[in-house]
Amino acid sequence: MADYPTKLADLPKEERSVSSGHRLCTGCAAGTIARLVGKAVPDKPLMWVNATCCMEVATTIYPFAAWHVPWIHCAFENAAATASGVRSGLDMLMKKGRIPQRDIEVIAIGGDGGTYDIGIQAISGAIERGHDFVYICYDNEAYMNTGIQRSGATMHAAWTTTSPAGEAIPGKQEFKKPLLRIVAAHGLEYCATASCSYPLDFVRKVKRAVDVKGPAFVHIIQPCLRGWRFGTEMSFQVARLAVESRFFPLYEVYWGHKFVLNYPNPILTKVDVEDYLKLQGRLRHLFKPERKQEILDVIQAHVDKEWDKLLELAEFSERSATY
Amino acid sequence: MAKAKVLGMMGDFAVAEAAKLCNPDVIAAYPITPQTIIVERLAEFVADGELDCDYICVESEHSAMSACFGASAAGARVYTATASQGLALMIEIVYITASARFPVVMTIANRALSGPINIHCDHSDAMLARDSGWIQLFAEDCQEAYDSTIQAFRIAEDKQVSLPVINCLDGFVLSHSIEPVEILEPTEEETLDGFLPIRDPLYKLDVDAPIAQGLLALPEFYMEIKRGQQEAHLRSLDVIKEVIQDFGDRWGRYWPVxxxxxxxxxxxxxxxxxxxxxxxxxxxxxxxxxxxxxxxxxxxxxxxxxxxxxxxxxxxxxxxxxxxxxxxxxxxxxxxxxxxxxxxxxxxxxxxxxxxxxxxxxxxxxxxxxxxxxxxxxxxxxxxxxxxxxxxxxxx
Amino acid sequence: MTIQDEYRKKGWKDLPPGGIVDRPATARDYKTGTWRAFRPIRNKDKKICQNPEACLVCWILCPDAAIIRVEPNELEIDLDYCKGCGVCALECPLKAIEMEQE
The missing domain is CATH 3.40.50.920 (Rossmann fold)
Structure with missing residues (x-):
């Protein structure tokens, strides 16, 4: 088993993926996520396949490209399929001796729109086919690149421009799609959730995913300061509370059925989901002009139910881990 | 290179034979009538070890072209085939592939577009890609479909061109009609390489020399980039004619533009x-x-x-x-x-x-x-x- | 000369093919520090970070890679790129970074 960094000082000093000079919003954690992916794999050359998304647009405004690695963008919904082709091309050229044998890692990355919604077919296909690549979904819970429209990832009750918080309908009515369980159902060797506020955990997961021979998937929550309506300094604070409140627990799934919970520790006192929600302007209508207790209760109940489900899966995995 | 024995074969078989001869590194394809026989035949060649190629059974034509895009970006020789609705589904990436100047060879077994749904021949599918930036050749008979396929790789991968090529053969009329086709037979001494050398990409994804492809180009640069694409496309006509001449000089069949x-x-x-x-x-x-x-x-x-x-x-x-x-x-x-x-x-x-x-x-x-x-x-x-x-x- | 200056001088015939940018990290020519309204100041008052390598939270979280690890065991803020978001100040466990209006 590979060694994983245990402290931040273990990570490489140099930037290996995204460079300074990108034009993501001030304080956007997508920049951090891209940096961490590069730092997670210090010993392997990367090829970066980007879906259309904030990260793509903001890092490559011609002729400024903020990438130290070979970087390619094709379209919105097809990063996984494009990565399939890159992987296949590289492997065949190496097999035929036309390019040097290298342990190149292909990283595909997309936002929640490109992953949950328009891109899920291509992702499902690529995972089913078993290409050796890592797909990373950075989830900011809406179509932020086009200006905050609801996606399958948007949480219940959230305001977006296409799920406005009106008198008749107070924000998005549906619940967040259980993406990782959908991915895990493919039975791939490794998939995991992560948070930009837990950099070493994310780095370990990316490294673990890279070490898999075959497809692996990491789903990382990335609160969007513009879309969620909070200050430029708060991305990591919000993402931390997403985990601590059990709204976005961090866990891993091995071979599609062995669930391992990482954070938060179930023994710790439960943080109310309200502590997480009240930082976010997109949910202000739950608190002002008057408190909407019934909606808050629905959200808390949903979080509790999903958490219980996850604990059950993790406990079952532990009990049945006799093989 | 030896020419040739004459075999009776369907257009789809002829195209598959030609594609195999060109030794693609990656094929990514999705079945659709009347093209299906091409990709079935190629799958057989790969399964039987006659063709050393990664054959990606994608889950849609959209992903087929996306995978072709990615594989061509890596520097591989890439082939696919489609028709009708399949082309319609992949068309977004068809455009992007041409704008990136990635050579890919794609056969279209021409079939009417829906609706009403219809599996038979017309050229409405190919015309959907008319403005996509792909070179488009149409075959009159199965022999031409065979020869065109071989020519297409050479044209697409020529560094002055570096553009994808669509080869059209009429659905059923050619794809499913048996005609005598003279096929080329490489020998140990004489391979196809003289006519079709190993691909030397115009540019590629290379970990030792990173580039970025697929950037956002705003008005200051977009039109300049598209003008360059147009020039490469217009100038490809000279290369196409050279390739036709060279092919004809070697094997006696000239197929003028x-x-x-x-x-x-x-x-x-x-x-x-x-x-x-x-x-x-x-x-x-x-x-x-x-x-x-x-x-x-x-x-x-x-x-x-x-x-x-x-x-x-x-x-x-x-x-x-x-x-x-x-x-x-x-x-x-x-x-x-x-x-x-x-x-x-x-x-x-x-x-x-x-x-x-x-x-x-x-x-x-x-x-x-x-x-x-x-x-x-x-x-x-x-x-x-x-x-x-x-x-x-x-x-x- | 930035790559933008260089490419602006080129006519369409001279731009690289396929809309590529033919070298890595050209965005470093684009100085996002000009966006900044607030400037991070380290170790201004009594709250001093003496052993950055033991922590590095500000370094790792900076979305713009604008905090640089320099030998020996020191950090520098790269004001060419720092957009002034304030993540480093908020996340610093020692509160050794303050944001000051430019």
Whole structure:
């Protein structure tokens, strides 16, 4: 088993993926996520396949490209399929001796729109086919690149421009799609959730995913300061509370059925989901002009139910881990 | 390289044989009638170890083209095939692949677009990709479909071109028709490499020399980039002609971008694309035997559109009808629009448009007779009354 | 000369093919520090970070890679790129970074 960094000082000093000079919003954690992916794999050359998304647009405004690695963008919904082709091309050229044998890692990355919604077919296909690549979904819970429209990832009750918080309908009515369980159902060797506020955990997961021979998937929550309506300094604070409140627990799934919970520790006192929600302007209508207790209760109940489900899966995995 | 034995084979088989000969590194494809036999056959070659290629069974045509895009970016030789709705689904990436200047060879077994859903031949699918930036060649028969496939890799991967190529063969009429096809047989000493060297990419994803491809280009740069794409495409015509010449010099078959048939003294002529050309030649022979001076111009290379060759071929005719197996609704057939555009501002023939053979409607010698009669009538009047006419349909 | 200056001088015939940028990290020519309204100041008052390598939270979280690890065991803020978001100040466990209006 590979060694994983245990402290931040273990990570490489140099930037290996995204460079300074990108034009993501001030304080956007997508920049951090891209940096961490590069730092997670210090010993392997990367090829970066980007879906259309904030990260793509903001890092490559011609002729400024903020990438130290070979970087390619094709379209919105097809990063996984494009990565399939890159992987296949590289492997065949190496097999035929036309390019040097290298342990190149292909990283595909997309936002929640490109992953949950328009891109899920291509992702499902690529995972089913078993290409050796890592797909990373950075989830900011809406179509932020086009200006905050609801996606399958948007949480219940959230305001977006296409799920406005009106008198008749107070924000998005549906619940967040259980993406990782959908991915895990493919039975791939490794998939995991992560948070930009837990950099070493994310780095370990990316490294673990890279070490898999075959497809692996990491789903990382990335609160969007513009879309969620909070200050430029708060991305990591919000993402931390997403985990601590059990709204976005961090866990891993091995071979599609062995669930391992990482954070938060179930023994710790439960943080109310309200502590997480009240930082976010997109949910202000739950608190002002008057408190909407019934909606808050629905959200808390949903979080509790999903958490219980996850604990059950993790406990079952532990009990049945006799093989 | 040895040529050749002659085998009876369907167009789809011939294309698969040719693609195999070209030794692609990656094939990413999704089945669709009437192309399916091509990718089934290639899957057999890979399964039997006759072709060393990564065959990606994608979950859609959209992903097929996306994977082709990615593999070509990595520097591989890439092949795919599709038709009709499959092309419609992948069209977004078809455009992007051309704009990235990634060579990919794609066969289209031409089939009508839905709806109504129809599996038979017309060119509406290929015309969907007309403006995509792909080079487009159309085959008249199975031999040409075979030869075109081999030529297409050389054209696509030529560094001056570095563009994807669509090879069209008419669905069922060619894809499922058995014809004698002379295939090339490489030997130990003589491989195909002399004609088709290993791909040397214009640029590629390389961990030792990172580039970025697929950036956001704003108004300050977008139009300059597109102008460069247009130039590469226009200039590819010279390379296409060189490749045709080289292929012909080696193996004796020349397939010109524009081929006049009995045009020297033709009073009236039609322009044809694809398999209907053969029927047209037979019609010309019959009418010539009856003393009528009719001719035909076969348009093999539709993109880039060979303006000068078309001008030269048509300049002496009295009246010309351009046959389109597709229509741009609310306007004319696409080949007519290009041909008429090529002739604008020159003294030349009357030009009109015939819409024929949509959705597999038969194109027979009588169809051509009707068109030639129609052209003679216009020629007699000295003007074109109806610029677009649908031929061979009930109630017209 | 930035790559933008260089490419602006080129006509369409001279731009690289396929809309590529033919070298890595050209965005470093684009100085996002000009966006900044607030400037991070380290170790201004009594709250001093003496052993950055033991922590590095500000370094790792900076979305713009604008905090640089320099030998020996020191950090520098790269004001060419720092957009002034304030993540480093908020996340610093020692509160050794303050944001000051430019």
């Amino acid at each position: 524009v081929e006049p048939y009995q045009m020297d003294d033709a009073e009236v002529a039609v322009v044809t694309i694809g398999s209907s050309t053969g029927t047209g030649r037979a019609a010309v022979d019959e009418l010539r035997a009856e003393g009528k001076k009719v001719g035909l111009v076969k348009l093999r290379c539709f993109r880039p559109f060979p303006v000068k060759d078309i001008q030269a071929a048509l300049k002496n005719a009295g009246a010309v009808g351009v046959c389109d197996r597709a229509v741009s609704f609310g306007s004319t057939g696409p080949a007519y629009a290009d041909t008429a555009g090529a002739m604008v501002g020159r003294s030349g023939p009357l030009i009109k448009n015939f819409i024929i053979g949509l959705g597999g409607k038969d194109i027979t010698i009588d169809t051509f007779r009707a068109m030639y009669d129609n052209l003679y009538a216009d020629l007699a009047k000295g003007e074109v009354e109806e610029p677009v006419e649908w031929i061979g349909i009930r109630g017209e």
